[in-house]
Amino acid sequence: MTNRSIGFCVRNRSSLVGRLDTPGVAGIELRFTATLVPRAARAVIDMSEVEFIGSMGIRMFISVARALSKKQGRLVLYKPQPMVEEVFNTVALGKIISVQPDAASALASVRA
Amino acid sequence: MASPKGHRIDAHPIRLRFVGSSRGFEQAFLQLRGALDGEEKKPDVRSRYNIELVFEEIVGNIVRHGAPQGGELRIDVSVDISAERIVMTFEDTGIPFDPCGRSAATVARTLAEGADLAEAPDGGFGLKIARAVVSSMRYERAANHNRLVIRLRAS
Numbered sequence: 001m002t003n004r005s006i007g008f009c010v011r012n013r014s015s016l017v018g019r020l021d022t023p024g025v026a027g028i029e030l031r032f033t034a035t036l037v038p039r040a041a042r043a044v045i046d047m048s049e050v051e052f053i054g055s056m057g058i059r060m061f062i063s064v065a066r067a068l069s070k071k072q073g074r075l076v077l078y079k080p081q082p083m084v085e086e087v088f089n090t091v092a093l094g095k096i097i098s099v100q101p102d103a104a105s106a107l108a109s110v111r112a
Numbered sequence: 113m114a115s116p117k118g119h120r121i122d123a124h125p126i127r128l129r130f131v132g133s134s135r136g137f138e139q140a141f142l143q144l145r146g147a148l149d150g151e152e153k154k155p156d157v158r159s160r161y162n163i164e165l166v167f168e169e170i171v172g173n174i175v176r177h178g179a180p181q182g183g184e185l186r187i188d189v190s191v192d193i194s195a196e197r198i199v200m201t202f203e204d205t206g207i208p209f210d211p212c213g214r215s216a217a218t219v220a221r222t223l224a225e226g227a228d229l230a231e232a233p234d235g236g237f238g239l240k241i242a243r244a245v246v247s248s249m250r251y252e253r254a255a256n257h258n259r260l261v262i263r264l265r266a267s
Contacts, residue, residue: 022134054169091240096228
């Protein structure tokens with residue numbers, strides 16, 4: 001049995017599915033970073049199926065957003081579940097990473 | 113309930129004992145979630161999220177920073193759920209650390225007004241996140257153990 005129940009899918013838009021707890025982040029961080037950062041992506045991430053996030057997930061997003069910004073890329077998150085959004089708000093993540101309510105506003109934000 | 117070697121879990125309150133390693137943390141987290149699924153007095157969705165959040169942040173902190181030099185890091189967690197309250201108790205054999213103290217408050221980070229992505233801290237958010245859902249925390253150090261009793265906010 002494993003707790004690494006987080007998935008990352010890239011099609012037109014990218015989505016994370018599952019849990020961004022410590023084991024989940026350990027299982028996905030390398031692929032998440034390696035997929036987005038080398039190509040200086042302007043990435044919009046669908047958060048609607050992320051059911052849990054803790055500080056390690058926040059750390060991962062800040063780390064990737066920082067690496068992208070150095071290459072003129074950008075990270076935008078959208079549609080977090082209410083309790084995930086509360087964690088974003090607790091650390092004021094929205095001050096440095098754009099968090100949008102839906103895909104349309106996320107796409108507008110990433111192009112801004 | 114079957115449990116991996118070196119781990120123990122009882123029905124009520126939920127009790128977990130594990131080695132403070134990444135693997136021990138991962139296994140204990142799975143056991144906690146399984147125990148919450150089987151809990152007679154199932155916490156509501158928000159309370160459950162908060163239990164898992166506090167577990168994630170407090171145990172994660174102990175595992176990442178608490179290992180004593182030359183000794184084994186062992187962690188005991190209990191979660192007592194009743195209609196009136198949820199109390200989580202953490203005991204560990206790690207180095208002394210008071211998450212209620214002033215030094216802990218200074219590392220409980222948030223992103224300041226006007227924060228810049230290039231200069232933003234990318235760690236140290238765990239205590240801030242845990243404290244947001246806690247109504248009281250009490251710490252004591254006795255017999256080379258840290259003991260932290262946390263009462264969660266009612267949802």
